[in-house]
Amino acid sequence: MAAKSGSLSINSENIFPIIKKWLYSDHDIFYRELISNGCDAVTKLKKLDMMGEYSLPEGYKGRVDVIVDPEKKTLTFKDNGLGMTADEVEEYINQIAFSGATDFIEKYKDKSNSDQIIGHFGLGFYSAFMVADEVHIDTLSYKDGAKAVHWECDGGTEFSMEDGDKTDVGTTITLFLNEDCLEFCNEYKAREVVKKYCSFMPTEIYLSKANTKETQIIKEEEKLPDDEVLEEIEPEKKEKTEGENAEAEAAEEPKKLKIRKRPELINETQPLWNKHPNECTKEEYLDFYRKVFQDYKEPLFWIHLNMDYPFNLKGILYFPKINMEYESIEGTIKLYNNQVFIADNIKEVIPEFLLLLKGVIDCPDLPLNVSRSALQNDGFVKKIAEYITKKVADKLAGMCKTDKEEYDKYWDDISPFIKFGCLKDDKFCEKMNDYILFKNLDGKYLTLPECLEIKPQDEEENKENAVDENGNKVEAEVVEDKAEDEASEENTEEEKKEKIIYYVTDEQQQSQYINMFKAAKMDAVILTHNIDQPFISQLEQKNEGIKFQRIDADVTDALKSKTSKKAEKEMEEQAESISKLMKKALKNDKITIKVEKLKNKKISSMITLSEESRRMQDMMKMYSMPGMDMSAFGGEGETLILNANHPLVQYITEHQDGENAEMICEQLYDLAKLQHAPLDADAMTKFVARSNDIMMLLTK
Numbered sequence: 001m002a003a004k005s006g007s008l009s010i011n012s013e014n015i016f017p018i019i020k021k022w023l024y025s026d027h028d029i030f031y032r033e034l035i036s037n038g039c040d041a042v043t044k045l046k047k048l049d050m051m052g053e054y055s056l057p058e059g060y061k062g063r064v065d066v067i068v069d070p071e072k073k074t075l076t077f078k079d080n081g082l083g084m085t086a087d088e089v090e091e092y093i094n095q096i097a098f099s100g101a102t103d104f105i106e107k108y109k110d111k112s113n114s115d116q117i118i119g120h121f122g123l124g125f126y127s128a129f130m131v132a133d134e135v136h137i138d139t140l141s142y143k144d145g146a147k148a149v150h151w152e153c154d155g156g157t158e159f160s161m162e163d164g165d166k167t168d169v170g171t172t173i174t175l176f177l178n179e180d181c182l183e184f185c186n187e188y189k190a191r192e193v194v195k196k197y198c199s200f201m202p203t204e205i206y207l208s209k210a211n212t213k214e215t216q217i218i219k220e221e222e223k224l225p226d227d228e229v230l231e232e233i234e235p236e237k238k239e240k241t242e243g244e245n246a247e248a249e250a251a252e253e254p255k256k257l258k259i260r261k262r263p264e265l266i267n268e269t270q271p272l273w274n275k276h277p278n279e280c281t282k283e284e285y286l287d288f289y290r291k292v293f294q295d296y297k298e299p300l301f302w303i304h305l306n307m308d309y310p311f312n313l314k315g316i317l318y319f320p321k322i323n324m325e326y327e328s329i330e331g332t333i334k335l336y337n338n339q340v341f342i343a344d345n346i347k348e349v350i351p352e353f354l355l356l357l358k359g360v361i362d363c364p365d366l367p368l369n370v371s372r373s374a375l376q377n378d379g380f381v382k383k384i385a386e387y388i389t390k391k392v393a394d395k396l397a398g399m400c401k402t403d404k405e406e407y408d409k410y411w412d413d414i415s416p417f418i419k420f421g422c423l424k425d426d427k428f429c430e431k432m433n434d435y436i437l438f439k440n441l442d443g444k445y446l447t448l449p450e451c452l453e454i455k456p457q458d459e460e461e462n463k464e465n466a467v468d469e470n471g472n473k474v475e476a477e478v479v480e481d482k483a484e485d486e487a488s489e490e491n492t493e494e495e496k497k498e499k500i501i502y503y504v505t506d507e508q509q510q511s512q513y514i515n516m517f518k519a520a521k522m523d524a525v526i527l528t529h530n531i532d533q534p535f536i537s538q539l540e541q542k543n544e545g546i547k548f549q550r551i552d553a554d555v556t557d558a559l560k561s562k563t564s565k566k567a568e569k570e571m572e573e574q575a576e577s578i579s580k581l582m583k584k585a586l587k588n589d590k591i592t593i594k595v596e597k598l599k600n601k602k603i604s605s606m607i608t609l610s611e612e613s614r615r616m617q618d619m620m621k622m623y624s625m626p627g628m629d630m631s632a633f634g635g636e637g638e639t640l641i642l643n644a645n646h647p648l649v650q651y652i653t654e655h656q657d658g659e660n661a662e663m664i665c666e667q668l669y670d671l672a673k674l675q676h677a678p679l680d681a682d683a684m685t686k687f688v689a690r691s692n693d694i695m696m697l698l699t700k
């Protein structure tokens with residue numbers, strides 16, 4: 001076959017239903033398309049005026065009117081923009097997918113900046129047919145000698161065009177709604193949709209109901225040319241009092257007018273994000289937040305994004321106050337393109353963890369698809385997301401550096417968000433590494449470097465000041481990983497520097513351990529949120545030499561009394577015999593039992609569970625595998641520590657055959673368990689019964 005080339009032809013009969021039905025996922029989007037066409041028409045007319053191609057009439061104010069008429073089942077969009085000549089209707093409307101915006105920009109590209117014009121694809125107008133059986137256009141161009149045009153189309157592929165009777169410059173588009181779509185000429189629905197898409201469009205948008213019965217009273221001098229006066233209200237005549245004259249009274253009480261309810265202004269043409277951050281006041285930020293998010297709780301703080309290069313992006317991100325107990329954390333980030341709402345929470349542009357915030361982002365450079373709610377897959381979109389992430393990290397780091405007190409105050413609220421961000425985004429994590437705070441046992445907020453630095457000082461102090469529970473000074477040993485003590489001489493200095501950060505997950509439950517730590521002048525950080533476990537695992541991975549260990553994972557040397565070699569030997573023997581007794585009493589052969597001399601003589605028994613085993617168990621619980629035997633996954637990591645310094649432990653050591661020895665063993669074990677984790681139902685029942693029995697013994 002001979003080589004051939006040419007342009008593809010499209011059969012409008014087939015393509016039209018596709019545009020009408022499938023191009024836009026949301027039916028209500030036609031509002032946005034037709035209103036933005038009106039805004040574009042106004043913008044273009046103003047530009048023509050600026051360029052000297054047209055002179056706007058005195059007092060011109062561009063506007064788009066949306067008029068619902070439930071009686072006639074119509075919806076009208078009226079603008080006072082540049083209008084269209086018959087040729088332009090022919091070109092831009094009759095040819096589907098031919099955008100006059102591109103044409104306009106091309107024509108005036110040297111003289112004007114194009115970025116304020118919304119339309120691009122030349123398809124938006126046809127979205128009207130998603131809801132209307134018939135659409136009329138009445139338009140009059142601004143051009144000298146232009147004739148009004150009337151165009152109509154009933155949704156098939158045929159249209160008709162004739163001279164129109166419009167006398168003012170601009171365009172009126174009337175939709176004769178389909179029976180299934182009558183909700184769109186309901187005033188409330190219209191307000192909701194227009195507010196959703198058009199709240200910040202750059203031209204004033206008014207909503208009204210045709211022939212509304214609603215009225216309003218105004219002062220005579222407030223009357224506007226378009227007001228429809230229904231009644232003149234004479235001021236009420238007051239009883240004359242002495243010293244007053246009728247003229248003075250009349251001056252006080254002006255005549256009033258009852259007018260048909262005026263169209264309601266829906267949008268704000270100058271959104272706050274367009275203002276320079278230096279010019280915005282705190283009140284303005286708060287007002288804007290309340291209005292846009294209907295959240296009457298004050299946000300904690302906000303970040304105003306304002307960037308011109310290498311791409312254009314403006315916006316405000318608010319950190320909301322989160323009530324962790326009652327609400328799930330879910331924010332909303334509204335994405336705009338040139339002040340036109342695109343969609344909420346577009347994941348491609350807004351990094352996932354930032355979706356916990358509330359905010360607005362306007363990016364005119366977004367590579368949008370025809371339907372606008374989808375983005376073209378583009379490296380550029382990734383850059384936008386990276387920029388936003390960077391800005392958020394910069395703001396937080398800056399606040400931590402320059403206003404640490406405030407940052408401390410916000411920390412509990414923002415920490416789940418930051419930790420989630422660190423888990424989700426490596427770059428964010430890197431930037432935030434030194435600005436993550438840890439609340440210590442004294443309620444102070446420390447950064448990670450501070451946590452690490454404070455340790456050696458504490459240890460020094462520890463050596464000098466540590467006291468036992470009787471206030472006697474005790475010699476404490478440097479808190480280092482136990483394994484290090486046993487490590488061979490060959491270990492380098494570097495390796496020896498592994499730092500342990502102790503942490504608490506439940507202040508009440510672990511209070512006994514906390515008391516021991518405090519008495520030994522040791523510190524720990526409080527990490528109670530679910531996100532903390534995966535978060536600390538990540539921190540360990542990213543920061544070599546840092547290890548997190550729950551406060552009850554081990555008995556560090558700092559908590560033990562110093563013992564002689566001889567005493568240690570004795571304790572070992574003691575442990576052996578008491579282990580047998582315990583295992584028998586608890587009917588548990590697997591349990592590991594250790595006898596230690598703890599500094600705190602008030603503690604009789606405690607449980608330690610190695611960090612690794614506990615993390616494994618927590619993980620199993622999280623994936624809640626019913627009937628799973630936990631002991632198979634690190635149950636062996638649990639150790640019962642008996643304090644050789646406690647009289648009760650001393651008693652059973654000496655009276656292993658005593659009448660109550662087994663009962664004491666069981667009670668010691670349960671008491672230790674209770675400080676570590678809640679008892680299961682069965683164990684709790686037995687514990688309560690046994691406690692009663694023990695008290696009964698006291699009565700004898």
Ligand SMILES: Nc1ncnc2c1ncn2[C@@H]1O[C@H](COP(=O)(O)OP(=O)(O)OP(=O)(O)O)[C@@H](O)[C@H]1O
Binds near residue numbers: 033041092123171
């Ligand atoms: N109200 C209006 N006033 C003046 N011209 C209009 C009006 N509505 C549409 N037009 C002209 O018709 C053209 C096609 O409009 P349409 O909404 O189909 O596409 P668009 O706005 O260019 O692009 P998009 O598909 O992105 O909305 C517009 O570019 C514009 O030139």
